[in-house]
Amino acid sequence: MQQEVAVVNELGLHARAAAVFVAEANRFRSRIEIVRGADRVDGKSILGILTLIAPKGTMLTLVTDGPDESAAIEALVALVADKFGEGR
Amino acid sequence: MSVCTGVAVSHGIAVGAALVIGRFELEVPHYRVEEEELRAEWRRFHRARRQAREEIQALRDDTAGKLGKKYAAIFDAHRMILDDRKLSRETMEGIRDQRMNCEWALAKTVHRLLSVFEKVDDPYLRERGGDIADVHQRLQRILASQSNHQAKPLNLTEDTVVVAHALLPSDAIWLHQERIVGFVTEEGGKTSHTAILANALEIPAVLGVEGIADEVRHGEEVIVDGFHGKVAISPSIEMKQEFLGAREEFERIGRGLDDAHGPVETVDGVELTIAANIEFPEEMKTVKRVGGYGVGLYRSEFLFLATAPKLPSEDDHYQAYKRIAAAAEGRRVIIRTLDLGGEKYFHKVLAKGEANPVMGLRAVRFCLSRPDIFRAQLRGLLRVASEFGNVWILVPMISGVAEWRRVRAFCDEITSELAAEGVQLSAVPLGPMIEVPSAALCAGDLAKESDFLAIGTNDLLQYTLAVDRGNRAVAYLSNPWHPAMLRLLRETIVAGRRADIPVSLCGEMASDPLGALTLLGLGLLSFSCNPVMISEVRSVLREASEANAREVMLAAMDLDDGEQIRRFVEEAFSPLIRRVIGDELAGRTRSET
Numbered sequence: 001m002q003q004e005v006a007v008v009n010e011l012g013l014h015a016r017a018a019a020v021f022v023a024e025a026n027r028f029r030s031r032i033e034i035v036r037g038a039d040r041v042d043g044k045s046i047l048g049i050l051t052l053i054a055p056k057g058t059m060l061t062l063v064t065d066g067p068d069e070s071a072a073i074e075a076l077v078a079l080v081a082d083k084f085g086e087g088r
Numbered sequence: 089m090s091v092c093t094g095v096a097v098s099h100g101i102a103v104g105a106a107l108v109i110g111r112f113e114l115e116v117p118h119y120r121v122e123e124e125e126l127r128a129e130w131r132r133f134h135r136a137r138r139q140a141r142e143e144i145q146a147l148r149d150d151t152a153g154k155l156g157k158k159y160a161a162i163f164d165a166h167r168m169i170l171d172d173r174k175l176s177r178e179t180m181e182g183i184r185d186q187r188m189n190c191e192w193a194l195a196k197t198v199h200r201l202l203s204v205f206e207k208v209d210d211p212y213l214r215e216r217g218g219d220i221a222d223v224h225q226r227l228q229r230i231l232a233s234q235s236n237h238q239a240k241p242l243n244l245t246e247d248t249v250v251v252a253h254a255l256l257p258s259d260a261i262w263l264h265q266e267r268i269v270g271f272v273t274e275e276g277g278k279t280s281h282t283a284i285l286a287n288a289l290e291i292p293a294v295l296g297v298e299g300i301a302d303e304v305r306h307g308e309e310v311i312v313d314g315f316h317g318k319v320a321i322s323p324s325i326e327m328k329q330e331f332l333g334a335r336e337e338f339e340r341i342g343r344g345l346d347d348a349h350g351p352v353e354t355v356d357g358v359e360l361t362i363a364a365n366i367e368f369p370e371e372m373k374t375v376k377r378v379g380g381y382g383v384g385l386y387r388s389e390f391l392f393l394a395t396a397p398k399l400p401s402e403d404d405h406y407q408a409y410k411r412i413a414a415a416a417e418g419r420r421v422i423i424r425t426l427d428l429g430g431e432k433y434f435h436k437v438l439a440k441g442e443a444n445p446v447m448g449l450r451a452v453r454f455c456l457s458r459p460d461i462f463r464a465q466l467r468g469l470l471r472v473a474s475e476f477g478n479v480w481i482l483v484p485m486i487s488g489v490a491e492w493r494r495v496r497a498f499c500d501e502i503t504s505e506l507a508a509e510g511v512q513l514s515a516v517p518l519g520p521m522i523e524v525p526s527a528a529l530c531a532g533d534l535a536k537e538s539d540f541l542a543i544g545t546n547d548l549l550q551y552t553l554a555v556d557r558g559n560r561a562v563a564y565l566s567n568p569w570h571p572a573m574l575r576l577l578r579e580t581i582v583a584g585r586r587a588d589i590p591v592s593l594c595g596e597m598a599s600d601p602l603g604a605l606t607l608l609g610l611g612l613l614s615f616s617c618n619p620v621m622i623s624e625v626r627s628v629l630r631e632a633s634e635a636n637a638r639e640v641m642l643a644a645m646d647l648d649d650g651e652q653i654r655r656f657v658e659e660a661f662s663p664l665i666r667r668v669i670g671d672e673l674a675g676r677t678r679s680e681t
Contacts, residue, residue, distance in 0.1 A: 015169075018165060020161075053205065053216060
């Protein structure tokens with residue numbers, strides 16, 4: 001499965017946001033990848049996400065593949081849209 | 089193109105690509121791992137990760153308590169970076185496939201990851217790599233503290249000038265390789281460890297250049313002028329030609345001054361020996377080229393630094409000394425036992441927190457307090473000396489007869505020990521270094537129980553005048569022509585003659601034509617200089633008359649003012665020095681004394 005999502009939080013995909021994303025992604029058994037243009041990284045690897053260097057406004061495509069792929073994509077898209085929980 | 093200025097500490101002119109090193113990068117050792125060590129290397133990486141995880145957890149808890157959970161979350165990110173499979177996988181591949189040690193493999197992996205950040209224009213986003221770098225530094229620090237591998241040299245493929253904030257004594261092991269042609273540092277002065285190292289390696293060096301590590305970019309062409317203390321960054325073609333022209337001139341003079349291999353005799357037929365001071369067995373190559381009459385001082389400290397944090401074993405000692413003894417081809421080699429302590433070197437085994445280390449537990453005092461360390465060194469030395477017959481053992485910082493007897497007794501004990509083990513032994517000359525004023529004043533008594541004496545002028549001067557010449561505020565007082573210094577030198581030389589034992593002298597005074605002529609006038613026959621200075625000193629001594637030098641010094645010692653004596657000696661000897669080595673070099677030599 002795949003779905004597009006915009007990075008909307010002020011700081012973009014910085015280390016803390018990436019950590020939150022990875023923690024969430026690791027709750028699922030499916031393979032999770034983040035695609036931006038020609039770059040494709042492992043969504044369960046913080047190093048992969050950090051090296052995407054995605055500031056606010058970046059469009060990302062989340063790709064999930066596995067037994068819980070739909071639950072995973074739903075949770076992760078929500079997390080990015082929710083500014084990685086930073087507002088709370 | 090720009091030119092910076094610093095302190096010239098080691099002669100010569102070098103051109104090379106800059107290798108800019110921060111403290112941190114320098115601490116990443118590079119070496120090849122053997123097949124059977126691969127597992128151990130991988131375990132080492134895992135252990136370091138475990139410790140890093142504990143540290144990060146502690147930081148997280150601490151931060152959460154003090155600043156709140158939100159701030160502490162950054163350490164969750166750090167823990168994830170640490171545990172990231174990409175990091176461990178690529179590091180492991182480096183170890184396994186390319187046989188890199190884990191520090192090196194890790195650094196490579198991290199640099200690859202961080203390279204994407206360097207391409208980003210926005211400085212704010214570029215900083216994002218900081219968390220990865222932070223975790224990397226933590227791991228490297230942990231690895232460095234638990235490593236007992238010695239660093240092995242980088243594999244350099246072009247002439248390289250090392251540009252650094254500062255260099256540590258333990259860095260010597262890295263820096264000692266052919267493609268490194270010059271040093272430039274922000275810290276350090278004439279008597280710093282780096283200066284000694286640069287001289288030992290015959291590498292031009294300029295130290296104390298403010299801000300140079302930020303000024304120069306990696307790979308940029310740099311010229312180091314170790315005569316004038318200048319560093320040219322990205323020089324123009326004209327400037328480069330000018331520097332290289334000066335270098336050729338120096339090399340021509342350095343090579344062509346005199347016959348390197350014939351006997352050394354003054355014009356009035358007094359035979360002299362000119363030997364070399366060295367720190368590495370590898371320097372024997374240079375010593376042979378410049379024709380040094382063997383080795384007047386081998387400083388064994390670097391052997392200790394090379395094996396740090398482990399102590400060298402008896403076999404480490406044996407192997408190193410054997411190389412020198414063999415390379416000397418029968419010529420005399422004076423090996424000084426461990427002189428750790430004081431301002432030049434430091435090591436973990438030394439007592440920490442001494443209020444006044446220069447007068448503390450160093451050199452022979454340290455050795456007698458650690459018989460295990462002294463024993464390994466003496467055993468290695470005695471074995472090589474018996475095997476080759478050209479090795480003499482010199483013991484530094486002896487302060488009096490009682491101490492000297494303890495050393496002799498300890499040495500006898502080890503000799504019997506070796507004999508009992510069936511090692512073939514021969515009589516090995518043993519002598520005290522005369523570098524403490526009390527030893528110089530008692531030189532007659534020491535001479536009776538010694539096979540030779542070796543004077544060390546650097547420490548003798550410092551202790552006699554109570555002057556640290558590295559301290560700019562008092563350096564002007566550091567005058568080897570002070571009458572007290574000259575009297576101690578004369579007394580020691582005379583004491584050796586009376587006891588009919590050789591007296592050798594090492595130290596800067598012997599590495600300078602004016603100093604060497606002064607010493608000749610005081611009766612010295614055996615000189616030991618820095619290899620680069622051998623040709624100059626030897627060619628001047630060959631043109632000198634011993635009788636005349638004695639007359640000059642006899643008259644000089646009637647004077648009571650050190651400054652006046654210096655001027656008097658300069659006036660008497662400078663025509664000879666100028667005639668032999670030319671105006672430019674003579675001027676340079678004098679201004680640096």
